[in-house]
Structure formats: C-alpha cells, structure tokens
Amino acid sequence: MTDIVRIEPGPRMSQAVVHGGLVYTAGQVALGAPGASVADQTRDIxxxxxxxxxxxxxxxxxLLTTTIWLADMSTFAEMNEVWDGWVAPGHTPGRATVESKLAxxxxxxxxxxxxxx
Incomplete structure (x- = not known):
C-alpha cells in the first residue's frame, strides 16, 4: 500500500497531496490578492x-501538467509574461488556460x- 501524504491539510482541502510518485496541488490563489495586478497575483501563486x-x-x-484559471481572458498576456519567466526552460508541462469566475x-x-x- 502506498502512503498518502497531505501537505497543509485543512477541514475542506489540503494544499497538496502526494501519492504514487506524484504531487497534486489544490488550486492556488494569491494571498495578497486585494488590489494586486494579474502579474502580481501570478508571481504570488x-x-x-x-x-x-x-x-x-x-x-x-x-511539472507534468498545469491548469490556469483567469477571471478575464484579456489578461492572458500579462499572466503569460510572469509564467514564461518562471517556468523551467526545457521542462514545460502540458497546460490548459481557461476563463472562469473564481471563488x-x-x-x-x-x-x-x-x-x-
């Protein structure tokens, strides 16, 4: 039986779960979100x-795969500018980016x- 490790577990969800050689993160949002730009929120996340x-x-x-939700797809380029500076060259994951109403x-x-x- 493979162990399941929960990172920063809470009553509703864990921030990440490790199982079977993989780590799955919960959807991460910026801790300093109010008033922060899309770029600043992306850096924080x-x-x-x-x-x-x-x-x-x-x-x-x-990284194997990433899902990114944007409240407004018109900010796609702003988010990508930060993403492109962060992602490891030669190690880019599969990725989906969608527009969605967030929490x-x-x-x-x-x-x-x-x-x-």
Missing part, C-alpha cells in the same frame, strides 16, 4: 507553488499543478 513542490520533495522542473472577486488567477516527485 507561483512562489506558493514553488514552496509546496519543495515541501513535497520536488520542483517545477518535474471571490479579488482573485484574478488560480493555478493548480501536478508534478512527479
């Missing part, structure tokens, strides 16, 4: 993802990843 991956014993070089109006970006450990 990617920093949070870096920390979760490190806690799981892996890194962005082992609260102050959130403009949400990102979830799956990575190998």
């Amino acid at each position: 990617l920093s949070r993802i870096d920390a979760l991956l490190a806690t799981a014993g892996t890194s962005k070089e082992k 609260a109006p102050q959130f403009t970006v949400e990102i979830a990843v799956i990575a190998a450990v």
